[in-house]
Amino acid sequence: xxxxxxxxxxxxxxRPTVTRPHxxxxxxxxxxxxxxxxxxxxxxxxxxxxxxxSALTGWLHGLPGVDQVGxxxxxxxxxxxxxxxxxxxxxxxxxxxxxxxxxxxGADTPGKVRGLATRALxxxxxxxxxxxxxxxxxxxDMVPFAREVIGERDVRIAAVATxxxxxxxxxxxxxxxxxxxxxxxxxxxxMVIDRGAFLAGDYLSVFREIAETKExxxxxxxxxxxxxxxxxxxxxxxxxxxLSMLAGGDFIKTxxxxxxxxxxxxxTLVMLxxxxxxxxxxxxxxxxxxxxxxxxxKDAIKFLVTVNEVAGEDWLSNEWFRFGASSLLNDLLLxxxxxxxxxxxxxxxVADDAPSGY
Amino acid sequence: xSARVDVRKTYKLYIGGKFPRSESGRSYEVLAAPTxxxxxxxxxxxxxxxxxxxxxxxxxAARKAQPGWAGATAYNRGQVLYRVAEVMEGxxxxxxxxxxxxxxxxxxRAEAVVSAAIDRWVWYAGWADKYAQxxxxxxxxxxxxxxxxAPEPTGVVAVLAPQASSLLGLVSxxxxxxxxxxxxxxxxxxxxxxxxxxxxxxxxxxDVPGGVVNVVTGRTAEVAPWxxxxxxxxxxxxxxxxxxxxxxxxxxxxxxAENLKRVLRPGGSGPEAVEPDFxxxxxxxxxxxxxxTKTVWHPKGR
Numbered sequence: 200x201x202x203x204x205x206x207x208x209x210x211x212x213x214r215p216t217v218t219r220p221h222x223x224x225x226x227x228x229x230x231x232x233x234x235x236x237x238x239x240x241x242x243x244x245x246x247x248x249x250x251x252x253s254a255l256t257g258w259l260h261g262l263p264g265v266d267q268v269g270x271x272x273x274x275x276x277x278x279x280x281x282x283x284x285x286x287x288x289x290x291x292x293x294x295x296x297x298x299x300x301x302x303x304x305g306a307d308t309p310g311k312v313r314g315l316a317t318r319a320l321x322x323x324x325x326x327x328x329x330x331x332x333x334x335x336x337x338x339x340d341m342v343p344f345a346r347e348v349i350g351e352r353d354v355r356i357a358a359v360a361t362x363x364x365x366x367x368x369x370x371x372x373x374x375x376x377x378x379x380x381x382x383x384x385x386x387x388x389x390m391v392i393d394r395g396a397f398l399a400g401d402y403l404s405v406f407r408e409i410a411e412t413k414e415x416x417x418x419x420x421x422x423x424x425x426x427x428x429x430x431x432x433x434x435x436x437x438x439x440x441x442l443s444m445l446a447g448g449d450f451i452k453t454x455x456x457x458x459x460x461x462x463x464x465x466x467t468l469v470m471l472x473x474x475x476x477x478x479x480x481x482x483x484x485x486x487x488x489x490x491x492x493x494x495x496x497k498d499a500i501k502f503l504v505t506v507n508e509v510a511g512e513d514w515l516s517n518e519w520f521r522f523g524a525s526s527l528l529n530d531l532l533l534x535x536x537x538x539x540x541x542x543x544x545x546x547x548x549v550a551d552d553a554p555s556g557y
Numbered sequence: 558x559s560a561r562v563d564v565r566k567t568y569k570l571y572i573g574g575k576f577p578r579s580e581s582g583r584s585y586e587v588l589a590a591p592t593x594x595x596x597x598x599x600x601x602x603x604x605x606x607x608x609x610x611x612x613x614x615x616x617x618a619a620r621k622a623q624p625g626w627a628g629a630t631a632y633n634r635g636q637v638l639y640r641v642a643e644v645m646e647g648x649x650x651x652x653x654x655x656x657x658x659x660x661x662x663x664x665x666r667a668e669a670v671v672s673a674a675i676d677r678w679v680w681y682a683g684w685a686d687k688y689a690q691x692x693x694x695x696x697x698x699x700x701x702x703x704x705x706x707a708p709e710p711t712g713v714v715a716v717l718a719p720q721a722s723s724l725l726g727l728v729s730x731x732x733x734x735x736x737x738x739x740x741x742x743x744x745x746x747x748x749x750x751x752x753x754x755x756x757x758x759x760x761x762x763x764d765v766p767g768g769v770v771n772v773v774t775g776r777t778a779e780v781a782p783w784x785x786x787x788x789x790x791x792x793x794x795x796x797x798x799x800x801x802x803x804x805x806x807x808x809x810x811x812x813x814a815e816n817l818k819r820v821l822r823p824g825g826s827g828p829e830a831v832e833p834d835f836x837x838x839x840x841x842x843x844x845x846x847x848x849x850t851k852t853v854w855h856p857k858g859r
Contacts, residue, residue, distance in 0.1 A: 454606020
């Protein structure tokens, strides 16, 4: 695209010169990623006549490398901001509204999922002004139980699919898994990419899988889990982010929560840069969801600062930014109660979300 | 040969088995008690000036440690606490020096105070596997079942350590709290924190799990209200509020009522509240103040 008529392996060039006259300009709040066939679109963006693995490889490896030291230093610097009083109150409420309240255990029961959905509707019974989390995130077969409680109210239901968390299954199984979750009533699908294929350099297979899953989603929004803990380098995180967006993901998500390290701030920073650059390049906005390991209000506020500083205010809503978390909600509620009552609160004043042990 | 340069100490807090600096970064000078001859008080060391956030962190550490400590067998708790007395005996010289400097005592008197403090610790440690028999029991009932009352720890206890008796008083308020399985956040004597820091060092080098005793040094009037109002604190010992500057124990009791904390008032009530005499032989009242009685019935077997 930067070098029309050049070789088929085209280096992606950084932001400023990209023009795409036949696409409408970006309008906030509208995702435009489903308009054309992703392969056609990818060919167009890459400037190639046929989408091959070598074309994708050339494009992804042509992305500028991530300066590891600089990235980590920036994340550390953004973590030092002091957010107090009314800003803190706003940040806490915003963070609560961005949570995908998650339970993804083998031991999940219908009762536990109903309980989780109830918590999402009424996060703090002692204070009805508490905002609701954006969604509950459960396994596909648990969606009906969540729907039972939530009905048509304004909490969405996300389901993980495609052989979560490992992603080790044939494509037919993964697509069936996705369709099943959508049929069960999921509003959003969290898919995992095939990290094995990605690390082996088979980007085309990853691309196709995401594109086909997107198609299987229908109207449901697709979050693409890259499992950054298994991608090893920031360069890989950047490549996986661009690949996921190219293939039509509506959200890029860090982790399954089953692998450590999960959502670190530097990794999220790299992803936020990716969605920012993607919007500059194509006019499409893609969301970001860090998941796993975010447990305290302090952590959550660090992420919000980073979103604002790296991607910008457009991403500061639960339409475009989410936290995948389970225990984060309780800590945010404790902080919220502290701000309301003026006294430090304790675990006796929020729901016990520890695994029951039975 | 030149005189040796003083090693000036800056102590830290003791929270969750670690020695962190105050979150606020502040510290304050600890001065020796005036002994008459010197015009200006002698500098002893710097102590961390704990803030409300340090108190909050200490409560989190205490809460985390509580189930494990309460779940240890009574016999084990007794052994662990006895070991603390052993470590205190090993650090006797340091304790004597700090008590002497802090309280302005004669060497002989300081020795006697440290001995009394160690003996007091041993005395309470011995109660670990005995108080339940004394305070609990089998209740008589008119039916074919047993009815048993058993004392259980209250949970997390905030302890305002006595302002004057910096070691014997401290031991006398901390030991009865932890012996039954409570964990505590101790706000050390404002002007005499060094023996409390010594005790923290003894605890850190003994077998007491981190978080069972947490020591915050600083201004009582600044930190105490946050502990009194903290909703994750189950009880508060107001002993140290008796002679603290700028804080009324009545206000603390009022704040503590918000979540129905157990409150142990300082000696006496009203404005005449004073620090109790810790030289006297104790009874079990400080231990029972932080216990809950659980009563259960159990069917009789054959």
